[in-house]
Amino acid sequence: xxxxxxxxxxxxxxVLFVMSVLVFAGVYAVGNPVDILINPMADQIEREQAxxxxxxxxxxxxxxxxxxxxxxxxxxxxxxxxxxxALGLILERMPATLELASAAMLIAVLLGIPLGxxxxxxxxxxxxxxxxxxxILGFSLPTFWVGLMLIMVFSVMLGWLPSNGRGPTxxxxxxxxxxxxxxxxxxxxxxxxxxxxxxxxxxxxxxxAGTREALLQDYVKFARAKGLSxxxxxxxxxxxxxxxxxxxxxxxxxxxxxxxxxxxxxxFAWPGMGKLLIDSINLLDRPVIVAYLMVIVTIFIVxxxxxxxxxxxxxxxxxxxxxxx
Amino acid sequence: MRGNLLLAVDGLRTHFFTRAGVVxxxxxxxxxxxRGEVLGLVGESGSGKSITGYSIMGLVDPPGRIVGxxxxxxxxxxxxxxxxxxxxxxxxxVAMIFQDPMMTLNPVMRIDRQMTEAILxxxxxxxxxxxxxxxDALVAVGIPSPDERxxxxxxxxxxxxxxxxxxxxxxxxxxxLIIADEPTTALDVTIxxxxxxxxQKLTRDSGASLIWITHxxxxxxxxxxxxxxxxxxxxxxxxxxxxxxxxxAHPYTQGLLDSVPSRNPRGARLRQIPxxxxxxxxxxxxxxxxxxCPRAGRACAIAPEMEAVGAAEAGRAVRCxxxxxxxxxxxx
Ligand SMILES: Nc1ncnc2c1ncn2[C@@H]1O[C@H](COP(=O)(O)OP(=O)(O)OP(=O)(O)O)[C@@H](O)[C@H]1O
Ligand code: SF4
Ligand SMILES: [Mg+2]
Numbered sequence: 035x036x037x038x039x040x041x042x043x044x045x046x047x048x049v050l051f052v053m054s055v056l057v058f059a060g061v062y063a064v065g066n067p068v069d070i071l072i073n074p075m076a077d078q079i080e081r082e083q084a085x086x087x088x089x090x091x092x093x094x095x096x097x098x099x100x101x102x103x104x105x106x107x108x109x110x111x112x113x114x115x116x117x118x119x120a121l122g123l124i125l126e127r128m129p130a131t132l133e134l135a136s137a138a139m140l141i142a143v144l145l146g147i148p149l150g151x152x153x154x155x156x157x158x159x160x161x162x163x164x165x166x167x168x169x170i171l172g173f174s175l176p177t178f179w180v181g182l183m184l185i186m187v188f189s190v191m192l193g194w195l196p197s198n199g200r201g202p203t204x205x206x207x208x209x210x211x212x213x214x215x216x217x218x219x220x221x222x223x224x225x226x227x228x229x230x231x232x233x234x235x236x237x238x239x240x241x242x243a244g245t246r247e248a249l250l251q252d253y254v255k256f257a258r259a260k261g262l263s264x265x266x267x268x269x270x271x272x273x274x275x276x277x278x279x280x281x282x283x284x285x286x287x288x289x290x291x292x293x294x295x296x297x298x299x300x301x302f303a304w305p306g307m308g309k310l311l312i313d314s315i316n317l318l319d320r321p322v323i324v325a326y327l328m329v330i331v332t333i334f335i336v337x338x339x340x341x342x343x344x345x346x347x348x349x350x351x352x353x354x355x356x357x358x359x
Numbered sequence: 360m361r362g363n364l365l366l367a368v369d370g371l372r373t374h375f376f377t378r379a380g381v382v383x384x385x386x387x388x389x390x391x392x393x394r395g396e397v398l399g400l401v402g403e404s405g406s407g408k409s410i411t412g413y414s415i416m417g418l419v420d421p422p423g424r425i426v427g428x429x430x431x432x433x434x435x436x437x438x439x440x441x442x443x444x445x446x447x448x449x450x451x452x453v454a455m456i457f458q459d460p461m462m463t464l465n466p467v468m469r470i471d472r473q474m475t476e477a478i479l480x481x482x483x484x485x486x487x488x489x490x491x492x493x494x495d496a497l498v499a500v501g502i503p504s505p506d507e508r509x510x511x512x513x514x515x516x517x518x519x520x521x522x523x524x525x526x527x528x529x530x531x532x533x534x535x536l537i538i539a540d541e542p543t544t545a546l547d548v549t550i551x552x553x554x555x556x557x558x559q560k561l562t563r564d565s566g567a568s569l570i571w572i573t574h575x576x577x578x579x580x581x582x583x584x585x586x587x588x589x590x591x592x593x594x595x596x597x598x599x600x601x602x603x604x605x606x607x608a609h610p611y612t613q614g615l616l617d618s619v620p621s622r623n624p625r626g627a628r629l630r631q632i633p634x635x636x637x638x639x640x641x642x643x644x645x646x647x648x649x650x651x652c653p654r655a656g657r658a659c660a661i662a663p664e665m666e667a668v669g670a671a672e673a674g675r676a677v678r679c680x681x682x683x684x685x686x687x688x689x690x691x
Binding site for chain 1: 418446455467476477
């Protein structure tokens, strides 16, 4: 087990290192922040002072080593725009994004698994077909368009829900959250639904396919041959088996929900990391962009690790393989 | 034995309504089984053996359906029985064991749960009592250190051991009837022999009747009291094991016997039945075996009925116009 942890940690560090190089080079290629950040009226001397202050006068490799030196101590640089530590800016926005992503994932799971199960059990029924048709819509409609439509209908036409922001937040263990107040819920409902849609469609399809496959397996027939009730066969025998791939996908998709919250956050002006990223790209605020990407990669790595651990809890066959290895 | 009838299947027809057409997987199957008796249900792949078993268990899935006939267990009609009543019988009065032991146990559940749930589905036993019974059942099928094994997962067992567990589960509620669907086919030859022997002993001890499904006549030779040979969804020959093996009456049974290696002299060429089993959607007119039958004649264009052959008291019957054993002469 400890060998496993060490190996995974080393892998994670390697991935982070490679990512930092790519991100650094990529951001450098995007454009020169000097043109945006510095007052066009400034004279040559002022310009050079400003460039030196941002560290942009040094060659790229030197900028990179400075970044890495800071990174190992947890300092991912200072924002050009906000004149504050980039990491701090991101962590400040993280609760909003995590709350949005969690709410979206919760909606996707709570609706997706039962609907997928139903569609898998009765694939030829009207309900089964409708669920599948709905999931195709969920896949094919662009997120931003659905977001705009939601705003059109529920904010503009019906006036039921607010169209932007987080609303008032309540402190929970020092972290601001929306879901503890009714007003917060009203703000959270639309963006979370919007972000959930694609994952909901994915979970429906995955659960349905898994259910249909499991139903053909001998162990299901044998379970029925034992005289178990249909409910037990489905909720215990079928579900426990299909839960293994589903949990894996939920875990991995959670990372992408956080990463792709960008679109939803922009549409609903949700004050999360994604919105910060878009703003930073517009201003070519390099340290924030780099820091954001490093944080996202770290989140992916941590989630992957958690999924692997969970997987071995759910699937007894994996446990054995690990104990041997 | 008479008066001790356990199972009477009469004119059973189970069809599958597929897009390509109606598959008559079981078409007019009739047989009887007494308590404690072993019936060998023999036939080529696709002849409808498993579907016959599923029909008795009430486990035929759509697009399949029992479209006719009756199945009586201890006098009670099973065809058309409400779902809940059928569920209460399954695993309780009738149990089934499947071919592939690697697939029949749920891979993500511990053995103890898979066993106790079979008890708790039919009785208000407590968890502890159910566990004790599960343990005893494992001992009965010859699984060493049962307490450890109860806490194990299926992948920690060999194929033979898994089949023993499946057998233990089938026997848990002391069923009246066990349907064993080729339970040894997927196993090593040595293990096959052991399982066969154990099954025989266990069913005899418990007084259960057994339907042993196989495509291999040599397997049923030492096991079955009676044999029913299936071809294309129908039973074409029935009789006591000894009679049928000594002198098969149906040309198809003869063909099956000729292709069993152990029954033929060393060095002699095994004769295979020529041709292939016909599609159940496009059976030939008349006798379904006609295209492959060496004895086929003009009469065979009309489908033969099940008729008695041999000595009247032997209770043999065959579905053939030109049987190898003469039709029973009826007393006037
Ligand atoms: N779901 C289904 N849809 C259509 N046809 C089916 C279905 N299940 C079974 N059949 C048909 O029913 C026929 C009988 O099948 P069955 O499984 O009873 O054969 P079997 O005698 O058990 O063969 P095997 O020795 O291969 O197990 C087969 O020809 C098969 O094509
Ligand atoms: S009825 Fe005719 S074709 Fe059919 S098995 Fe008998 S002899 Fe052969
Ligand atoms: Mg079969």
